[in-house]
Amino acid sequence: MRVLRLHGPKDLRMHEEPIPEPGRGEVRLKITSVGVCASDLHYYRDGRIGTTLIAEPLVIGHEAAAVVDAIGEGVTSHKIGDRVALEPTNACGECMFCKAGHFNVCPNVEFFGTPPQDGCLREYITWPAELAIKVPDSMTDDEAAIIEPLAVGVHAVRLADLEGGETVAVLGAGAIGLSVIQAAKVGGAKRIIVSEPVAARRELALKLGATEAIDPSTSSDIEEFKKLTDGIGPDVVYECIGEDGASYLASQIVRILGKIVVVGIPDEDVYTFHASPSRRKEMTVIFCRRSNDAAETSIEWVTSGKADAKSMATHRFPLEDAAKAMEFAMAKKDGVIRAIIAVS
Numbered sequence: 448m449r450v451l452r453l454h455g456p457k458d459l460r461m462h463e464e465p466i467p468e469p470g471r472g473e474v475r476l477k478i479t480s481v482g483v484c485a486s487d488l489h490y491y492r493d494g495r496i497g498t499t500l501i502a503e504p505l506v507i508g509h510e511a512a513a514v515v516d517a518i519g520e521g522v523t524s525h526k527i528g529d530r531v532a533l534e535p536t537n538a539c540g541e542c543m544f545c546k547a548g549h550f551n552v553c554p555n556v557e558f559f560g561t562p563p564q565d566g567c568l569r570e571y572i573t574w575p576a577e578l579a580i581k582v583p584d585s586m587t588d589d590e591a592a593i594i595e596p597l598a599v600g601v602h603a604v605r606l607a608d609l610e611g612g613e614t615v616a617v618l619g620a621g622a623i624g625l626s627v628i629q630a631a632k633v634g635g636a637k638r639i640i641v642s643e644p645v646a647a648r649r650e651l652a653l654k655l656g657a658t659e660a661i662d663p664s665t666s667s668d669i670e671e672f673k674k675l676t677d678g679i680g681p682d683v684v685y686e687c688i689g690e691d692g693a694s695y696l697a698s699q700i701v702r703i704l705g706k707i708v709v710v711g712i713p714d715e716d717v718y719t720f721h722a723s724p725s726r727r728k729e730m731t732v733i734f735c736r737r738s739n740d741a742a743e744t745s746i747e748w749v750t751s752g753k754a755d756a757k758s759m760a761t762h763r764f765p766l767e768d769a770a771k772a773m774e775f776a777m778a779k780k781d782g783v784i785r786a787i788i789a790v791s
């Protein structure tokens with residue numbers, strides 16, 4: 448089978464490797480569509496995310512759709528031909544965090560495309576059957592690949608415990624920002640103000656549930672947020688940019704006793720907050736780690752039309768053009784939200 452491995456920064460190489468056999472409790476999956484995530488781009492561009500380095504050639508990609516291709520011993524839940532979205536978090540189930548239901552922060556977790564666990568830019572993988580979540584026929588492979596980033600949005604919004612009626616700010620309208628916008632809308636936020644410099648992304652944000660959009664390249668977002676909230680500031684700010692300075696901005700605009708949910712991963716492994724307003728406002732900062740048990744909710748939302756995955760899967764590339772897809776996604780060209788790699 449064809450396997451694409453990242454050997455170092457910008458060094459993707461195709462390999463021919465044997466097709467794996469499913470173990471007990473596992474299914475073998477033929478990968479169809481894989482979304483290119485900002486975290487894949489970190490590995491692709493820098494060969495690392497924060498303190499996690501690529502030591503051995505790694506298969507990246509964790510936002511995947513697949514078809515069940517073989518069934519391991521003891522699996523009765525799936526049959527060959529089932530179409531699935533993959534839950535990339537394989538938690539141990541034994542530690543105190545798993546036992547309390549916090550699978551996403553399990554210290555023993557295996558996660559696709561994070562060393563040493565290979566990801567999905569390959570034709571076949573094996574994975575625990577319960578982490579291959581069936582999707583209805585009405586959902587396309589590309590939509591099923593969007594389930595993972597959508598689940599991050601669901602989790603990020605859950606972390607802030609919205610009661611309904613809030614004014615929220617979303618900084619950045621890439622796939623994660625757009626997922627947060629959709630989840631905040633379902634969660635009952637009254638106003639969703641997005642700040643995003645790319646015009647096509649602002650437009651899509653408004654289509655998917657944002658009520659107002661700010662262009663930070665032409666106006667000061669601090670002033671705009673002030674103006675739009677009568678000087679009070681948003682109740683919750685979701686930081687979905689992952690650039691240095693975004694958490695700093697969030698601390699400046701959030702209201703007194705407000706919450707910041709940090710979802711973005713900064714290039715330099717540092718988050719900064721403006722100390723004086725942070726302290727004076729007694730704000731709460733919540734860091735979001737991937738998603739926790741939110742894939743089924745995301746599938747239900749897309750199936751019922753509560754969320755739109757289709758609009759986020761904007762471009763397609765064959766597996767051999769994965770490098771092109773990465774460059775395209777990094778340049779944020781042509782209205783790209785998720786570049787999808789069609790593996791098979």
Ligand SMILES: [Zn+2]
Pocket residue numbers: 484485486509510595596
């Ligand atoms: Zn992702």
Ligand SMILES: [Zn+2]
Pocket residue numbers: 538539540541542543544545546553554555556
């Ligand atoms: Zn665990």
